[in-house]
Amino acid sequence: EPEVTQTPSHQVTQMGQEVILRCVPISNHLYFYWYRQILGQKVEFLVSFYNNEISEKSEIFDDQFSVERPDGSNFTLKIRSTKLEDSAMYFCASSGTGGRSTDTQYFGPGTRLTVL
Amino acid sequence: RKEVEQDPGPFNVPEGATVAFNCTYSNSASQSFFWYRQDCRKEPKLLMSVYSSGNEDGRFTAQLNRASQYISLLIRDSKLSDSATYLCVVNTRASGSARQLTFGSGTQLTVLP
Numbered sequence: 001e002p003e004v005t006q007t008p009s010h011q012v013t014q015m016g017q018e019v020i021l022r023c024v025p026i027s028n029h030l031y032f033y034w035y036r037q038i039l040g041q042k043v044e045f046l047v048s049f050y051n052n053e054i055s056e057k058s059e060i061f062d063d064q065f066s067v068e069r070p071d072g073s074n075f076t077l078k079i080r081s082t083k084l085e086d087s088a089m090y091f092c093a094s095s096g097t098g099g100r101s102t103d104t105q106y107f108g109p110g111t112r113l114t115v116l
Numbered sequence: 117r118k119e120v121e122q123d124p125g126p127f128n129v130p131e132g133a134t135v136a137f138n139c140t141y142s143n144s145a146s147q148s149f150f151w152y153r154q155d156c157r158k159e160p161k162l163l164m165s166v167y168s169s170g171n172e173d174g175r176f177t178a179q180l181n182r183a184s185q186y187i188s189l190l191i192r193d194s195k196l197s198d199s200a201t202y203l204c205v206v207n208t209r210a211s212g213s214a215r216q217l218t219f220g221s222g223t224q225l226t227v228l229p
Contacts, residue, residue: 035217043160043203043219056216091159093217103148103207105217107159 002026004108006092012114013082021077021111023092032075033093033105034067036060043091049075082115089113119143122204122220130228133194137223139187139204148207148215149180151189153200154222160203163189194227201225 005024013019025032034046048055049067066078075094079086089112093105122139129135141149149166164171166178166187177190187204204220 033216042221043154043217045216045218048216058216089157095215103215104150104162104165106162109159112157 002028004092004094004106006090006108006111008111009109010112010114012116015084015115016081019079019082019113021079021090021092021113023075023077023108024073025075025092025094026096026106027073029094029096029106031055031095031105032067032069033095034077035091035093035107036088037091037110038088046077046090079113082113084115087113087115119218120204120206120220122202122223124221124223126224126226128226128228129194131194131196133227134190134192135194135225136191137189137202137204137225139189139220141185141187141204141206141218143206143208143218144185146185146206146208146218149178149187150205150207150217151176151178151187152203152205152219154203155200160205160219163202191225194225196227196229199225199227 007022032049035043037043045058046061047057064080068076089110091110092108095105120141151163152160153163154160166180170179175192179188201222201224203222206218207215
């Protein structure tokens with residue numbers, strides 16, 4: 001069964017450093033998403049991406065965040081200057097095209113980001 | 117008012133029990149509804165979509181009441197492996213075709229031997 005993959009599984013960084021989180025969505029999906037979950041809290045939407053541009057972003061997704069699809073398979077989330085409060089699990093998700101398949105999002109295993 | 121509200125639990129039930137989870141959502145423009153399960157420190161995994169007519173998948177039954185903005189999940193004959201956090205999730209159309217998922221805080225279920 002196809003699945004979303006993410007690397008690394010755990011990233012530790014110093015405050016102020018840049019991090020790039022990587023995702024490989026399901027191969028025939030065209031919609032891509034990033035979510036985050038701070039420990040003990042609910043999953044929160046960050047950004048959606050379609051046709052090489054951002055479709056929607058939340059208030060969390062400020063100028064410190066950016067997304068990119070650098071090639072035909074990878075989807076990345078960059079945090080330019082990490083803050084302590086960026087420590088969270090970051091989930092990538094993807095969904096298909098057409099009707100209900102666009103609605104159903106499948107999640108990767110996540111990258112645990114720890115900012116020291 | 118929270119966008120998606122769930123009873124946090126925890127629900128502790130014996131194996132074989134029937135357990136029901138409820139959820140309410142505030143955005144009447146919401147279009148798609150799901151139950152995901154999340155094991156500790158893992159990703160949300162789709163359990164089932166929820167349709168207006170109600171739908172069943174084995175031991176799991178989901179119901180949607182659009183008028184009341186209410187979603188439910190019923191688990192029959194619960195198994196130890198059902199122990200997880202159950203997330204009520206609502207999908208609201210954003211601009212164009214992209215949609216964002218809004219998650220509830222989850223209801224924790226522990227099935228006891």
